[in-house]
Amino acid sequence: AQSVTQLDSQVPVFEEAPVELRCNYSSSVSVYLFWYVQYPNQGLQLLLKYLSGSTLVKGINGFEAEFNKSQTSFHVRKPSVHISDTAEYFCAVTRTSGSRLTFGEGTQLTVNP
């Protein structure tokens, strides 16, 4: 089975500061990795994904993430955040041969003026 650990439940930052949200995963087989963002009272929106190829992937809203197989990590970063980035962020993993996503418990990013 796969599992995901999001290392920070809350990340407060000031506007225009850089941010990194950390995600570690555990799996005995090959995986696909995802970050989803959830704004208040909304469903989940895909932020970025790693399926294959380059380990550095770019997503929406200026976010990027790096897949590190040796450290089993998939941290997401943004060099300069905006107030509008305030949301809950979820890391998720699935087997390359499977279908269901397993999610972490989420990281609440709060961007303060």
Next chain:
Amino acid sequence: DTGVSQDPRHKITKRGQNVTFRCDPISEHNRLYWYRQTLGQGPEFLTYFQNEAQLEKSRLLSDRFSAERPKGSFSTLEIQRTEQGDSAMYLCASSPRTSGRALGANVLTFGAGSRLTVL
């Protein structure tokens, strides 16, 4: 294509009542998923369909829960004899079926969710 639609968006019910949620996936997607999300937690997998076949069910899906996708298009999730612990957001998602490692495999598109409050 309007994405994944869920109805109702909000449902308040009394303990012991039955509730039903509906999900309309993206039309060309043949996989459909149900997840449950409680406050402060990540979504938990409940079940998924490929076309009309229910291929996997989580142990979270007790006997009071039933999901159907009769014609391989929309799906319903019914909860019988609701309990206060059923209060949660119920999320539906869909994805295309692709073979091998084709890009787009396993990429789920989520609906806005149906929030259930059991009094």
